[in-house]
Amino acid sequence: MGNRRSRVVAAWARRMLRALFGVAVAFALERGAVGAHDDSVDDSTMKIVSRNSEAAIRAVLIKSIFGSTVTLPRDIQPTQTIASYHPVSGDALPPVIVGLDRIEKVIVEMTEPQANGNPITITSTAYIYHPRAPNGEIVVVHQGHNCHLNGQDDSNIPAVIEELVAGHVAVIAMRMPYFQSPSDCGSSADHNALMERRLKDGRGSPIRFFLEPVTRVINFVQLKYSGIYRTFGMMGLSGGGWTTTVYAAIDPRITRSIPVAGSIPLYLRGHSYPDDREQYIQSFYAVAGYKDLYVLGADTPNRSQLQILNRFDNCCFGQPQDTVGPPPYLTAVRLYADDVQAALRRFSGGTYSLLVSETAHSHKIPIEAFQQVALPMLGVAPPHDLEDDGTQMSNMHGCGAGNFMRGVEIAENTFLCMKAGQTEAGVVDTGTEQTFSYGGHPHKVHVCPDGLAMQGLQVARNQLLCTKPTRPLVAAPFIDQHSQASIPTSISGKSMHVCSGPARDALMIGIQAANNVLVCKSLVGA
Numbered sequence: 338m339g340n341r342r343s344r345v346v347a348a349w350a351r352r353m354l355r356a357l358f359g360v361a362v363a364f365a366l367e368r369g370a371v372g373a374h375d376d377s378v379d380d381s382t383m384k385i386v387s388r389n390s391e392a393a394i395r396a397v398l399i400k401s402i403f404g405s406t407v408t409l410p411r412d413i414q415p416t417q418t419i420a421s422y423h424p425v426s427g428d429a430l431p432p433v434i435v436g437l438d439r440i441e442k443v444i445v446e447m448t449e450p451q452a453n454g455n456p457i458t459i460t461s462t463a464y465i466y467h468p469r470a471p472n473g474e475i476v477v478v479h480q481g482h483n484c485h486l487n488g489q490d491d492s493n494i495p496a497v498i499e500e501l502v503a504g505h506v507a508v509i510a511m512r513m514p515y516f517q518s519p520s521d522c523g524s525s526a527d528h529n530a531l532m533e534r535r536l537k538d539g540r541g542s543p544i545r546f547f548l549e550p551v552t553r554v555i556n557f558v559q560l561k562y563s564g565i566y567r568t569f570g571m572m573g574l575s576g577g578g579w580t581t582t583v584y585a586a587i588d589p590r591i592t593r594s595i596p597v598a599g600s601i602p603l604y605l606r607g608h609s610y611p612d613d614r615e616q617y618i619q620s621f622y623a624v625a626g627y628k629d630l631y632v633l634g635a636d637t638p639n640r641s642q643l644q645i646l647n648r649f650d651n652c653c654f655g656q657p658q659d660t661v662g663p664p665p666y667l668t669a670v671r672l673y674a675d676d677v678q679a680a681l682r683r684f685s686g687g688t689y690s691l692l693v694s695e696t697a698h699s700h701k702i703p704i705e706a707f708q709q710v711a712l713p714m715l716g717v718a719p720p721h722d723l724e725d726d727g728t729q730m731s732n733m734h735g736c737g738a739g740n741f742m743r744g745v746e747i748a749e750n751t752f753l754c755m756k757a758g759q760t761e762a763g764v765v766d767t768g769t770e771q772t773f774s775y776g777g778h779p780h781k782v783h784v785c786p787d788g789l790a791m792q793g794l795q796v797a798r799n800q801l802l803c804t805k806p807t808r809p810l811v812a813a814p815f816i817d818q819h820s821q822a823s824i825p826t827s828i829s830g831k832s833m834h835v836c837s838g839p840a841r842d843a844l845m846i847g848i849q850a851a852n853n854v855l856v857c858k859s860l861v862g863a
C-alpha cells in the first residue's frame with residue numbers, strides 16, 4: 338500500500354512539475370542530474386505560485402535527494418548510539434556546559450553506490466546535549482564547514498549550545514560531511530568533488546550526504562524521546578546555515594529555523610562568488626530557487642524562519658562580497674525578503690524575517706542577535722535586568738544576598754558561599770578583563786571591577802554578578818588553579834575548586850571557567 342501511494346504521489350508531482358517548469362527539468366531531477374555553475378540559473382522569479390506548487394516542489398526536491406521516495410523517509414535510523422558519552426579532546430566540543438545532564442553520541446554511516454559501481458561511504462557524528470530539566474524543545478545546531486565546536490574558530494557556536502542548554506533546550510550538535518573533527522577535517526574541495534559524483538539510478542544525488550544524517554538523528558529522537566522532546570528547531574552557520582535552509586524546506590518537523598550567513602539567492606551572486614558546489618547545483622535550484630526554499634521553511638502557520646546575514650561578513654553573503662548591484666546590497670536583500678514575506682501572506686503561511694546584523698565583522702553568529710532575537714524564538718527567555726534585591730539574575734546561579742563565592746563546581750552549578758554582607762546592590766559585569774600569568778603564560782581572565790567580588794555566575798554569557806562586600810578587599814589578587822575542597826552537608830562531598838586565601842577568607846573576583854582558574858582576593862583583616 339505504501340509503495341502504491343508513493344507511486345501515485347510521484348506521478349502527481351511529475352505532472353505538477355512538468356506543468357510548472359517543463360519536461361526537461363522534471364526529468365533531470367528524477368535522474369539526479371548535476372549541472373555546472375551557470376548564470377542561467379536565475380532564481381529571481383519564484384516558482385511557488387500556489388499551495389499545490391509548494392507541495393509539488395517539496396516532493397520533487399525530496400525525490401532528487403533520496404531517489405526512491407517523494408516523502409521524507411521517517412523509518413531510517415542512525416548506525417550507532419552511545420547513550421552517555423564522555424567527550425575527548427579530539428571531539429573539539431564546548432568545554433563547559435552549565436545545566437547539562439549528559440551527552441549522547443549518534444553515529445550515521447552512509448554507503449551509497451555510484452553509477453560506476455563503486456560505493457561512497459561517509460560517516461557523520463552528532464552529539465545530543467540533554468539538559469537536566471528539559472522544556473520539550475530540541476534544536477539542531479549545525480556548524481557547517483568547520484571541524485571545531487569548541488570556539489577555536491570564533492564562530493560563537495559554543496555560546497549558542499551553552500545558552501540553549503542553560504535555558505533547558507536540548508541541542509543536537511552537527512557538522513558537514515568531511516568536517517567531523519580536527520583529525521578528520523576536509524575542505525570545500527572535498528564537497529565540490531563529492532557533488533561531481535553520480536549515484537546509481539534511484540539513489541538520488543550526493544546532496545543526501547549533507548541532509549540524510551539530520552533526518553536520521555531527528556527520526557531517532559522522535560522514536561526514543563517522544564515524551565520528552567516535542568518541538569524541533571534548527572540553527573546553523575555558514576554551510577550549516579545552508580543546511581538549515583535546505584533541510585527546513587523539506588522537513589516540516591522543523592518548526593523554527595535560523596540560518597546564519599548561509600545563503601542569498603543566486604541572482605545576487607557574482608560569477609566567482611565564494612560558495613561551494615552544493616550551493617549552486619543547476620538542476621536542484623532550477624526547481625526551487627533560494628526564495629522558494631525560504632518559503633518552504635515557513636510554509637504553514639506554525640512555522641517560522643529567521644534568516645541572519647552579517648552586513649560586514651569577511652567571507653560570504655555580506656556587503657563586501659556584493660558585486661552584482663545595483664541596487665545596493667541592503668536594498669537588494671530587503672527586496673528578496675519582501676518577496677518571501679508576500680508569498681507567505683498569499684498562501685496563509687508562517688513567518689519569515691531577515692535580520693542584517695552590523696555588529697559582526699567576521700563569519701560568525703552575531704551574539705547580540707542570537708541573544709535578543711534567536712533565543713526567544715528557540716524557546717529560551719531572553720536575559721532580564723537585575724532583580725530588586727541585587728542578588729539574582731535570570732538564568733544566573735548565585736549565592737544570594739550578603740553571600741559571596743569562595744569556590745565553584747561549574748558542571749553542577751554548585752558554589753561554596755561565604756557570608757560577608759554587602760553595602761549595595763550588585764552589578765552585572767560582562768566586559769572587564771585583566772591579564773594574569775599561570776601555567777607559565779599570560780592569560781586574559783574576566784574579573785569583577787576593583788573592590789567588588791562575585792556573588793553569581795552565568796558561564797554561557799560570560800557574566801559575573803559583582804557586589805561590594807561589607808569588609809573591603811585587599812589590593813593584590815592571587816591566582817588559584819589547583820586548590821580543591823570537599824564540601825560537606827547538603828552537597829555531600831562535592832569536590833570544588835576554591836580560593837585558598839589566609840584563614841579561608843578569600844573571595845572570588847574572577848574566573849576562567851574552561852581551565853578552572855579562579856582569581857581571588859582576601860578580605861582586609863583576614
